[in-house]
Amino acid sequence: xxxxxxxxxxxxxxxxxxxxxxxxxxxxxxxxxxxxxxxxxxxxxxxxxxxxxxxxxxxxxxxxxxxxxxxxxxxxxxxxxxxxxxxxxxxxxxxxxxxxxxxxxxxxxxxxxxxxxxxxxxxxxxxxxxxxxxxxxxxxxxxxxxxxxxxxxxxxxxxxxxxxxxxxxxxxxxxxxxx
Amino acid sequence: xxxxxxxxxxxxxxxxxxxxxxxxxxxxxxxxxxxxxxxxxxxxxxxxxxxxxxxxxxxxxxxxxxxxxxxxxxxxxxxxxxxxxxxxxxxxxxxxxxxxxxxxxxxxxxxxxxxxxxxxxxxxxxxxxxxxxxxxxxxxxxxxxxxxxxxxxxxxxxxxxxxxxxxxxxxxxxxxxxxxxxxxxxxxxxxxxxxxxxxxxxxxxxxxxxxxxxxxxxxxxxxxxxxxxxxxxxxxxxxxxxxxxxxxxxxxxxxxxxxxxxxxxxxxxxxxxxxxxxxxxxxxxxxxxxxxxxxxxxxxxxxxxxxxx
Numbered sequence: 001x002x003x004x005x006x007x008x009x010x011x012x013x014x015x016x017x018x019x020x021x022x023x024x025x026x027x028x029x030x031x032x033x034x035x036x037x038x039x040x041x042x043x044x045x046x047x048x049x050x051x052x053x054x055x056x057x058x059x060x061x062x063x064x065x066x067x068x069x070x071x072x073x074x075x076x077x078x079x080x081x082x083x084x085x086x087x088x089x090x091x092x093x094x095x096x097x098x099x100x101x102x103x104x105x106x107x108x109x110x111x112x113x114x115x116x117x118x119x120x121x122x123x124x125x126x127x128x129x130x131x132x133x134x135x136x137x138x139x140x141x142x143x144x145x146x147x148x149x150x151x152x153x154x155x156x157x158x159x160x161x162x163x164x165x166x167x168x169x170x171x172x173x174x175x176x177x178x179x
Numbered sequence: 180x181x182x183x184x185x186x187x188x189x190x191x192x193x194x195x196x197x198x199x200x201x202x203x204x205x206x207x208x209x210x211x212x213x214x215x216x217x218x219x220x221x222x223x224x225x226x227x228x229x230x231x232x233x234x235x236x237x238x239x240x241x242x243x244x245x246x247x248x249x250x251x252x253x254x255x256x257x258x259x260x261x262x263x264x265x266x267x268x269x270x271x272x273x274x275x276x277x278x279x280x281x282x283x284x285x286x287x288x289x290x291x292x293x294x295x296x297x298x299x300x301x302x303x304x305x306x307x308x309x310x311x312x313x314x315x316x317x318x319x320x321x322x323x324x325x326x327x328x329x330x331x332x333x334x335x336x337x338x339x340x341x342x343x344x345x346x347x348x349x350x351x352x353x354x355x356x357x358x359x360x361x362x363x364x365x366x367x368x369x370x371x372x373x374x375x376x377x378x379x380x381x382x383x384x385x386x387x388x389x390x391x392x393x394x395x396x397x398x399x400x401x402x403x404x405x406x407x408x409x410x411x412x413x414x415x416x417x418x419x420x421x422x423x424x425x426x427x428x429x430x431x432x433x434x435x436x437x438x439x440x441x442x443x444x445x446x447x448x449x450x451x452x453x454x455x456x457x458x459x460x461x462x463x464x465x466x467x468x469x470x471x472x473x474x475x476x477x478x479x480x481x482x483x484x485x486x487x488x
Binding site for chain 1: 181182204205207208211212215216217218219220221222223225250480481483484485486487488
């Protein structure tokens with residue numbers, strides 16, 4: 001099993017800043033926009049973007065939620081491993097809001113499909129956008145594309161993209177792993 | 180751990196402590212779900228569940244049905260009073276007939292202890308025991324412990340007294356198993372005639388003085404006097420029972436600490452507890468009902484995840 005560094009800490013930082021600027025360009029003061037990180041790994045991206053937007057670009061208030069999609073997944077009882085739920089915390093209304101769904105890796109699109117279904121339980125947003133730090137193109141099972149992408153990667157099915165975060169794994173780095 | 184160690188929920192006796200914790204953690208997520216504006220998830224859209232009730236039930240049955248519907252399962256209801264059981268059909272035949280309609284899971288209440296265990300050995304479906312005679316009522320015990328955990332933070336190390344008709348109570352037995360498994364200290368309290376012989380062998384204390392029991396405990400679970408099961412006279416009159424084992428506000432206020440009051444329902448107001456106790460802020464009776472749906476969703480979800488396609 002070999003692995004190579006796809007993005008270093010410095011590159012991740014530059015990309016996050018670019019994504020923050022793109023969000024800022026489209027959503028200005030975030031009065032009508034909420035960020036929702038997908039459990040379990042999208043929440044780190046959401047938190048980083050939130051921090052950059054607040055601390056470096058002076059956005060005063062942004063609603064940030066975390067969404068768990070376990071109960072909405074389409075592979076319940078289909079895999080060897082049981083699905084393990086995690087916490088959902090969306091303590092604001094998304095009715096008529098612009099929602100930016102945030103995940104670390106966009107692969108088959110099935111998680112996003114489940115997330116779109118899950119979102120309906122919290123109201124009817126006026127618009128939903130998707131931000132993915134890594135977009136594995138050519139791997140999609142569903143017609144889902146990101147509005148904001150950090151880096152596009154051509155990875156084959158046997159490969160895995162692993163995103164690691166300082167707060168969780170000790171360093172910011174993204175690996176492409178050959179399984 | 181993310182998987183139950185069992186394929187059926189027949190009784191707390193067959194669970195491990197880690198199973199209970201997994202059910203509680205899953206119930207936490209479902210509790211958040213049932214407080215959303217849309218209280219439904221699509222997880223079990225390809226699962227069919229039969230609620231088979233050979234004994235009357237209102238809240239347990241409603242709670243199970245709601246839990247199943249919140250998980251998007253297809254639900255069929257069957258009650259013995261309107262069925263071929265009256266015409267002499269056996270339990271296995273009845274259930275196999277239901278299963279031939281492609282049912283994946285059976286929630287069963289039955290007057291005979293062990294009915295669920297018997298069924299699990301003879302039919303191909305996941306069985307949930309919703310009460311079998313005076314044996315077990317596992318989901319009630321789980322929701323009771325979950326409600327204690329919610330109010331007091333933890334069950335381990337807490338003093339819990341179960342008051343009333345222990346002899347005929349499946350709620351008491353399942354609660355004893357569940358509480359002991361989680362490391363709580365348990366006492367039972369009631370008239371001697373309603374306390375089973377050798378109950379101490381389950382590791383519980385026995386107290387026949389209600390005041391002493393309440394002074395000792397953090398939580399009092401007040402059981403209903405099950406008039407329908409009292410085949411002989413176990414105490415002289417209901418009035419005398421209430422005088423000795425009923426909890427009223429005056430008694431609660433005279434204790435030097437604030438204890439939590441629970442009741443599995445339905446309440447005989449003025450018998451086990453008075454109305455002002457049932458409706459006081461010390462009572463978590465309605466929380467128990469709300470938690471019942473979340474716990475049953477968790478149990479059904481976790482068992483369904485073990486049914487392979």
